[in-house]
Amino acid sequence: MWDFAEMSSDEVASLRARYEPLTQSIRELIDAALHVDADNQVVDQAKAQIDAAAELLRAHPASTRQGMALTPEGESIPWDNLGNGIRNPLAPPLVVEHTGPTSARIDVELGAAYEGPPGHVHGGYCALVLDQILGEVASRGSIETVAATGTISLRYLRPTKLGRLHVEAEIQRTEGRKIFITGHIADEDGTTVTAEGLFIVLRQ
Numbered sequence: 023m024w025d026f027a028e029m030s031s032d033e034v035a036s037l038r039a040r041y042e043p044l045t046q047s048i049r050e051l052i053d054a055a056l057h058v059d060a061d062n063q064v065v066d067q068a069k070a071q072i073d074a075a076a077e078l079l080r081a082h083p084a085s086t087r088q089g090m091a092l093t094p095e096g097e098s099i100p101w102d103n104l105g106n107g108i109r110n111p112l113a114p115p116l117v118v119e120h121t122g123p124t125s126a127r128i129d130v131e132l133g134a135a136y137e138g139p140p141g142h143v144h145g146g147y148c149a150l151v152l153d154q155i156l157g158e159v160a161s162r163g164s165i166e167t168v169a170a171t172g173t174i175s176l177r178y179l180r181p182t183k184l185g186r187l188h189v190e191a192e193i194q195r196t197e198g199r200k201i202f203i204t205g206h207i208a209d210e211d212g213t214t215v216t217a218e219g220l221f222i223v224l225r226q
């Protein structure tokens with residue numbers, strides 16, 4: 023059902039070293055484009071260079087697209103995932119730090135590319151970040167115990183400021199394959215969004 027490639031840790035490390043800097047450069051390009059105030063000549067020149075870069079990359083297409091890699095040690099590496107894909111510039115660099123067997127945290131800086139209400143994070147992105155951390159905690163970060171989002175409920179307490187965010191999640195209880203889990207996002211002034219999720223461990 024899942025589209026993934028099996029590869030060694032060395033291969034993963036080499037691909038990661040090749041593509042991660044490209045992803046970061048595209049993120050910086052997006053941020054620069056959102057902050058620019060220049061004349062037509064500058065914008066036209068930048069556009070031509072970006073189009074040339076896109077053409078160069080398109081001239082070397084992958085024969086198949088595999089959104090995730092799996093190593094023989096059971097490590098899963100997301101290439102394309104919108105939450106944490108190493109090769110996806112739209113994915114905020116979400117690094118989930120497991121703080122125990124049932125809890126985790128993320129510290130992330132979300133800039134202009136994630137804006138919804140002016141100066142604040144898009145509500146859909148808040149949902150994405152919470153879904154990601156709840157899913158990773160419920161799955162215990164392992165392909166062997168992947169849990170899918172069954173139901174997730176969010177309470178937006180107040181707008182979340184763009185900038186440094188702290189996110190936490192913790193399993194409250196489990197019933198067979200059902201995992202009940204809560205989480206929250208906090209900006210510099212405290213908690214802004216809370217989440218309650220029911221994640222279901224996949225049968226295989």
Ligand SMILES: CCCCC/C=C\C/C=C\C/C=C\C/C=C\CCCC(=O)SCCNC(=O)CCNC(=O)[C@H](O)C(C)(C)COP(=O)(O)OP(=O)(O)OC[C@H]1O[C@@H](n2cnc3c(N)ncnc32)[C@H](O)[C@@H]1OP(=O)(O)O
Nearest residue numbers: 098154157158161163164165168169170171172173220222
């Ligand atoms: C989609 C899979 C994710 C793929 C990820 C792949 C690789 C990841 C690699 C490494 C893992 C590391 C981290 C993972 C990080 C993030 C996870 C991302 C989370 C997502 O972003 S994932 C996308 C959105 N998500 C979906 O795309 C789900 C689509 N859906 C289904 O795939 C099925 O629908 C499923 C599996 C949910 C259930 O199917 P099923 O057949 O196993 O369930 P079944 O009928 O046996 O029910 C058993 C008991 O759960 C209750 N129950 C069932 N469904 C419920 C629901 N929706 N809400 C509340 N309760 C529900 C029943 O009422 C019963 O309860 P009871 O036992 O008490 O009667």
